[in-house]
Every structure is written in structure tokens, then in C-alpha cells.
Amino acid sequence: MSDLDKWIAALRACRTIPEASVRELCYKARELLIEEGNVVQVDAPVTICGDIHGQFHDLMELFRVGGDVPDTNYLFMGDFVDRGFYSLESFLLLLCLKVRYPDRITLIRGNHESRQITTVYGFYDECLRKYGSANVWRYCCDVFDYLALGALVLGTSSTLEPSPLEPGSQSNMPPIDDSIEIEIMNSRNEITARFPRSRRRLYDHELTSSSPPNSPSQTQRTSTPSRTPGGGPPGTSATTSAPASPSGGAVLCVHGGLSPLIDSVDKIRLLDRKQEVPHEGAMCDLLWSDPDDIDGWGLSPRGAGFLFGADIVKRFNHMNDLSLIARAHQLVMEGFKEMFDSSIVTVWSAPNYCYRCGNVAAILELGEDLTGGGVVGRSNGDLGRARGKEEVVLREGEVRSGPGRRYRVFEAAPQDSRGMPAKKPVADYFL
């Protein structure tokens, strides 16, 4: 058994590994990550995950629900650390898996993968508590600086392959067909909802349709979270069903969202990412911004990054031949939330966040296009360069056909309270 496999075994059991091993691991990981571009290219099939935040037992639940590494390919969109009690074990396990199976797991950077943020929100203190010094924290922070900023998933299928059912379980749904765009499953591998690819609607109709707008603030829904086609996350979208292309298009994954300084995927590739997350600028925005029901760009209440509206997302997707942007960063009580006619989705993978928020979590599975459609030329923000300069106009309602999407929704694992720090004493003066 190699050192690496020993570390993986220890970390899977939620045990820390010696400081020297962390150092070696981080060194190896850095060697690997330094070779990756700012935007990693990932081939479908892949399972996309959102924030983890040190909730180790829930990460184990995620692997149980989504399949273990290396059997399932994973893409984690950052925020591995802080807030939960096992940031160290969670991040180091993911890092070990990355080093062990580099082609099977992709890690990109979240806004919490930063020295400044981790000193305030728990990871630094956890390292100090578990190792007695800040060395391990420092090794990890060095790795953070090398994490990619985004990923581009190619070769997705527009249809859903049936999920392998566990023996004994029965599907209560008819067999899958090509018309199914979205499928939602629970942690017992049971289908809870399906949404067919809807007919193309006129843009005007959508604007006046009865479905309320989906804003991140409208997530108070508590019961049966995944069955809310009206105002809830999935299925409210209209994606074009016109010329049925077998490919689901390219999916850009990034922790936060878009930046006013970035109008193409190639612009992300040009950034110098090997640094602490800056307080402003493109790199900061990619990790901090949020979609919102506004026109254009707006001020983010977070104090960093921007808010961006549907027009921004649709234009960006169109210009870059993207069918979807997948991002994390915002707590969604239902685990995931599609917005803007399914041009962007938020995936959140930390159930019962911070052990008290009462939310469920989700992961997003994108299948592989098996029709052999092969490589599709992509424009990278310079649409029409092959055809010579044509005027670029985003026609109303024109949205690329999205990939088939299977969301697996899961709840928090039973919490093992060992290893948790004692409850912090309340302030003694609070008037």
C-alpha cells in the first residue's frame, strides 16, 4: 500500500495524517495543479458539486449517493473549508483523491480558499487545534493559490441515461426517453420528479407568464423542496427543442459567477491566478459574484463581486457557445436552483449547512454524449470568427439546448459529534 493510499484510508476514516505527510501531499498536489489551466477542460460524464465547508460526514454521504471515486468523475466547485468542523479532513481527502486519480476529480477554487477568509471562518483555527501550529494551514493555503478558477465540461449529452437502480428498488416512473431534460432523485436512488424538455416558447410569453421570478431570496420553501415546478428551482425554463442536437453543449463551472471584466472564457484563461484571492477585479468576481433578478450588473451586498442579471448570462452563454453555467457559492434550501431559463444553475452540496440551516444538498450529474458527435467547434467569445465578422445579436428566446441534468438531492449524514470543539461560550457582555 502506497503512502497515498494509506493517507486516503486514514482520511476516509476522518483521521488526520501527520504534518510531514500533509507537506508532501500539498507539494505533490501543487505540482499537479500548476499544470492545469485557469479553466480546466473536463469531459462528461461528470458529477458537479457545490460548497462542502468542512462537513466531512456529509461529503461521505455525497460519495455514497453519487458514487465513489474513481468510479464516478467529480468536479468540486470550491469552498471545501471553513465553518464545518472537519475542513482539514475534507480538503485533504479531496486533495489525496486528486493526486491519486488526477483525471477523475477536478477541484476549482472558491472564495473560502483564501488566507484571509480561512483565518476568520474556522480553517485556520482548526489547523492550529489539530496540529498545534499553523504549518498545515500554510501548506494548504499554498495549494489554494494553484487551484483552477473554472472548468469547462464538454461532450455532455442532451438526454439522460437511466440511472443504475439499486437491486430491489423500483422505479415508479416510466422508462426514460429522449424528451426528459431534468430528473431529480433522492438519496435512496428514487426518482422524485422529471421534467420534459419544454417546447420553445416566445420570449414575450415568458415575461408575462404566471410563474414568479426565481430570485435567490425566494427560497423559503420548506416542504418537498424538489417538487416545485411553479416557482421552485427546476423545470420552469424554456430551452429550445429545435433541431434536436445530441450534444448538450458546453457547461462552464465557476464558484461564484461572471465578472464585468470577463466577456469570454478565454479572458479567464489569461488571468494570473497564482495568488491570494484579490479584493476586486476579474478573479475576485469569478469567486464572489451572484446571479440576481436585475438588468445588467449590480452592486453585490456581500461587499465583493457583483450581481448579474439574466441578460448578462444569456449573452455570455451565447457568445461562448455555452448551454449552461454551473456555480455554487449561494446557499439554496432545496440544494439546487436553476435560473434565467435554465441558463445558470446554483448547486449547493452542504446539507444542513453549519449544522443548523436545515437545507438539503444536491449534486448535478451530466451524462456523456455517446452518439459520437465528436468535437464541436466553440467560439470562445468570438462568435462567428470562422464566418467572418457578422453582427452578433442575441435573438430573443434563443437559448442553446441544455444538457440532460440529473440532480441527486440528499440530506445531512447523522452527525458524529466527536471531535467537535466545545460550544463557544456566549459573550459575557451583550447590551
Add this chain to the structure above:
Amino acid sequence: MSNLQRSFAKAKLAGLPLDPPLPHSTFEEQEVTLEDPDDDLKPLPDQKFTDDDSSSASSASSASSTGTIRPSPTNRLFARPKGPPSGRRPLDPLLWSDFFDQELYLDNPRAHEIVTHHVYLTLPLEKGPLFVTHHGAGSSGLSFAMLTSELRKALPNSGVLSLDARGHGETTVKNTGQFTMEGPLNLSLEILSQDLLDVIRLTQKKLSWSELPDMVFLGHSLGGAVTTDLASSGKMGDVLLGYAIFDVVEGSAIDALQSMQSYLSTRPRGFPSLSAGIEWHTRSRTLRNTTSARVSVPSLLCQENLPGSTSGDGRPWTWRTDLAATQPYWEGWFVGLSKKFLEAKGGKLLLLAGTDRLDKELMIGQMQGKYQLQVFPEAGHFIHEDQAEKTAMVVADFYRRNDRSALILPPKVGDLLRQKS
């Protein structure tokens, strides 16, 4: 000097009050020398010259890492800290006039009472913003004295209006109703919120402002509840750009209330002198910035005017506000605070001391990106006194971000495309 060490020094120095007004003495300036470039996270060899005794070794090291990535022109890396030399720490009171331009007494006749509001004021210049502050229970308007001078450095055209709440500082209430019984002071949230609104309007009247300047509310503890309440009422209209609250969270405040009486009973009943009061506040680490304590503590105490009666123990300086008697109002101050904070219009900033003590509502709100959260691990409850300069920097950034007149968003991609074509 290594980067880490440089940032350590920066964080360390950022914690120092710059140029504290020291009318009583002048001191030799001391050069800070940093040696030992190999040993990066070692505490400074001599911390005695610092006026800020808040940082233990561990919090200092965490502060250092906090400072690593905030290269900002306002960080004065090699500023020479001025302060009392080691050994002697003068604890004489400082005057309010070292920090504010003027004070106002504003008469406010109401149905059954006449309130004379006392406020400290530094006027905004030109189109500068006015920060309106409200202190916590048992404190006073001078709690924001240090912050005011720091804000003036960060935003030279800004002003600060800092009131004494009723029952605090020099604000007085005369009962004119039929029932002149001296009941306990009414410190309900509703009354305090109305007082704050009245103070703003009376100040406008007194200074003959045709219109109110752009405002940002700053509230500490109870004051955070009051400013949030007024902000969420919508009565301020568009002039309120945003509101920042300091170290108050509904969930943890209500948890802490249980132990508040026993905490209050551990405080000394009185002090032999003002300096002794200041010393108690710094020694007990209630306040961790001596300069701030010297200006804010005197307003918390008053001299008993009956010689020989209760002051027989040689402690004539007693608490101006009987905090224990305000207990009936405590819960009312904080219940519903998180909801109001998240719902009110305007920019929202929550500044916390120590660790983040978010309740569920604020945790969800934060993770959905509804407000800005900043945590100062090295500060105590009086975060704006302990870390006046850092607080001022965060508040100034917060203002600049929310300043509508200066809101410049980067060009839209669409506009750029249109320009090209």
C-alpha cells in the same frame, strides 16, 4: 523582510491607534524594528509600547494572516506608533472636544415628557456623508469618539452625529405628564427608535439644513437594534445609504441575556476616581484601547452628590445608567432583529468581534449573499473602540461602495460590443 513578516508588521501596526490625541504629554517616538526574518510568526519582541493590549500571541498571528492580502494605501506599514512609553500609562480622562467639533442640546417636548437630547457632532463637509451612531446600553455617545476621528482620516469630508440615548450620557428626560411618579426609565425599542429619528430631525432644524445629507447608520449592540429598527421603518427614505451594526446578533444576544445580571453584579459599584474607572475598563479588558477608554469611560460615570451618605466607601464615581433596572426591555431590543436587518432597504454591514456568532437566519442570509460580514478576531465587544482604525476603514469602504452619487460600475459587455460595431 519576508512577505509574511511584512504583513505581520502591517497587521500589528494597523491595530495601533494612530496619532491618539495626547494633550497631556509628548513622547519620544519609537522606531519599530523587526528583526529575525526567519521566524515569521513570532510576536514582536516588545509589545509594551503598544497602546492596544488586545492581542494575545495567537490572535496576533491570526491577525497577521488576515492582513496578508489587503494591500491598501491606507495601511501605514512603517508608521511610527506613538503612544505612552512602557511603564507608565496615563489614564487621565480625555475631553470630547478632542474628537468632535461641537455638542448640541436639543429640546424635544413630547406628550408627557420633555427630552433634552445631547449629541456630539462633527459636520460633514461639502457633499460628505453623515454617519449617525447609536451606542449600546450603558454606554454613551463618546463610545464613538475614536471611531469619529478615524473616520475623518479615512473620509475627510464625512461627519458624525453621535447621540446620548435617554438615560445615558447627558441626555435628560423630564416627566411633564399627570403621573409624575418616577417610574423606571422607558427604554423600549420603540421609544429609542423614535428618539433617534427626532434627533436627526432636530439636528437638521437646529443647523438649518434644507435637506439631510446622505447618511449611514452605525449602531453598536443595543444601538444596532435601534438603528436597524429605524432603517427598516423606511422613515429615512433615500438619504439612508446603508447601515452597519457592530457585534450584535439576535440569537446570541438573547442567549447572552440569561447571564447578563450575573455579569452586571460582578462589576464594581463605583470607583474612587475617573482614572480608576478607566483603569478598571482596560484591566478587565472590557475596553482594549486605552485612548478610547480615556474618552468614553468618564461619560459612563457620575459623582454621587450626597457626600457622606452612600459614598462612604470612598467610591463616589458610580454608574450613570442602572443597567440592571433596564432588564424588562432587554428581550424587546433584540427579538426580530435578524429579520429586520435582512429586510430593510440599503447596504448592510455586520461587524463582529471574536468569532462569528451568527444565528440561523443570519447564517442563511450571509450564505445567500444578502449582506456584508466582517469579523475582527482580535476585538472585544466594543469593537469600534478596540479597533477604531480598522473599523473606520471597513465603514469607509462600505460607504464608498454604497455611495450612489459615485457608483461607477464597470462598462457592460453589451455596451462595449455596441461601441465596437
